[in-house]
Amino acid sequence: MMQKERRRITGKQIAFVPTMGYFHEGHLSLMNKAKEENELVIASIFVNPLQFGPDEDFDTYPRNEKRDILLAEKNGVDILFIPPVDEMYPTELSTIMKVGDRANVLCGRSRPGHFDGVVTVLSKLFNLIQPHRVYVGMKDAQQVAVIDGLIKDYNFPIELIGLPTIREDSGLAKSSRNVYLTDQELTEAVCIQKALNIGRELVVNGVKSSSEIMKQVEQIILKDTSGIIDYIELLSYPRLLPVTEINQEVILAAAVNFNKARLIDNIIFDSHGNLVKRIS
Numbered sequence: 495m496m497q498k499e500r501r502r503i504t505g506k507q508i509a510f511v512p513t514m515g516y517f518h519e520g521h522l523s524l525m526n527k528a529k530e531e532n533e534l535v536i537a538s539i540f541v542n543p544l545q546f547g548p549d550e551d552f553d554t555y556p557r558n559e560k561r562d563i564l565l566a567e568k569n570g571v572d573i574l575f576i577p578p579v580d581e582m583y584p585t586e587l588s589t590i591m592k593v594g595d596r597a598n599v600l601c602g603r604s605r606p607g608h609f610d611g612v613v614t615v616l617s618k619l620f621n622l623i624q625p626h627r628v629y630v631g632m633k634d635a636q637q638v639a640v641i642d643g644l645i646k647d648y649n650f651p652i653e654l655i656g657l658p659t660i661r662e663d664s665g666l667a668k669s670s671r672n673v674y675l676t677d678q679e680l681t682e683a684v685c686i687q688k689a690l691n692i693g694r695e696l697v698v699n700g701v702k703s704s705s706e707i708m709k710q711v712e713q714i715i716l717k718d719t720s721g722i723i724d725y726i727e728l729l730s731y732p733r734l735l736p737v738t739e740i741n742q743e744v745i746l747a748a749a750v751n752f753n754k755a756r757l758i759d760n761i762i763f764d765s766h767g768n769l770v771k772r773i774s
């Protein structure tokens with residue numbers, strides 16, 4: 495179906511916005527920017543079983559297809575692709591994709607196989623949709639780095655655009671999983687972004703040692719939340735290699751486990767501490 499539909503569209507600059515649905519303003523910002531910069535926007539909703547671990551929230555992942563269809567229509571999406579699982583994976587895969595180094599840090603470490611599932615489904619969607627550009631959120635910066643690797647390694651003729659994280663007024667990154675947080679946790683979660691920014695300010699003020707920066711970020715998060723820190727990492731971006739001195743573009747990222755949700759946030763900045771908001 496999707497392939498047939500795609501073959502009918504010729505001579506247009508096509509943008510693709512892959513999602514798992516339950517739209518919030520983060521998703522909508524990708525759709526609107528994609529529409530602004532391209533002639534046609536195709537979005538997908540697919541909660542991809544392959545990227546969820548056995549103890550993760552695949553079955554309970556929040557869904558609201560009716561609302562999503564209306565929101566997509568209002569936010570510049572021309573075609574919304576919602577394939578059922580058995581259409582995406584009719585048979586067991588005979589070729590398995592495996593992400594290298596970029597999956598062995600940050601979220602990849604505590605979610606083994608997650609990024610293998612992401613590149614598998616994206617490769618399928620890229621082939622079905624054949625977009626010129628793909629729009630993704632820097633909130634999932636490791637995912638952006640992994641997609642950057644996939645596109646370059648396998649010569650997908652697609653331009654990757656990473657757009658800034660959309661936040662609540664409090665500074666908390668919008669996420670479909672924020673619905674799992676209690677009011678108390680919502681208040682506490684705000685400190686993750688604050689701590690990361692304090693880390694960046696240290697760089698602006700001339701601190702170059704990555705261990706010093708990570709230590710200070712950790713202390714703030716420990717002090718201000720009941721959540722359990724999964725990681726605080728500072729790595730080169732997009733290669734995601736360890737750095738001891740900040741002398742290139744880096745990602746400073748944290749993941750914190752709350753009772754029912756694991757929240758992630760990050761910032762990317764250069765060696766002077768200047769924020770990098772968009773990747774293209």
Ligand code: AMP
Nearest residue numbers: 513514515520630631633634659660668
């Ligand atoms: P998801 O539905 O969580 O897979 O997200 C679909 C796309 O939306 C991904 O490219 C995410 O990085 C992006 N996204 C999720 N949350 C945000 C946010 N708060 N701001 C910007 N983009 C986001």
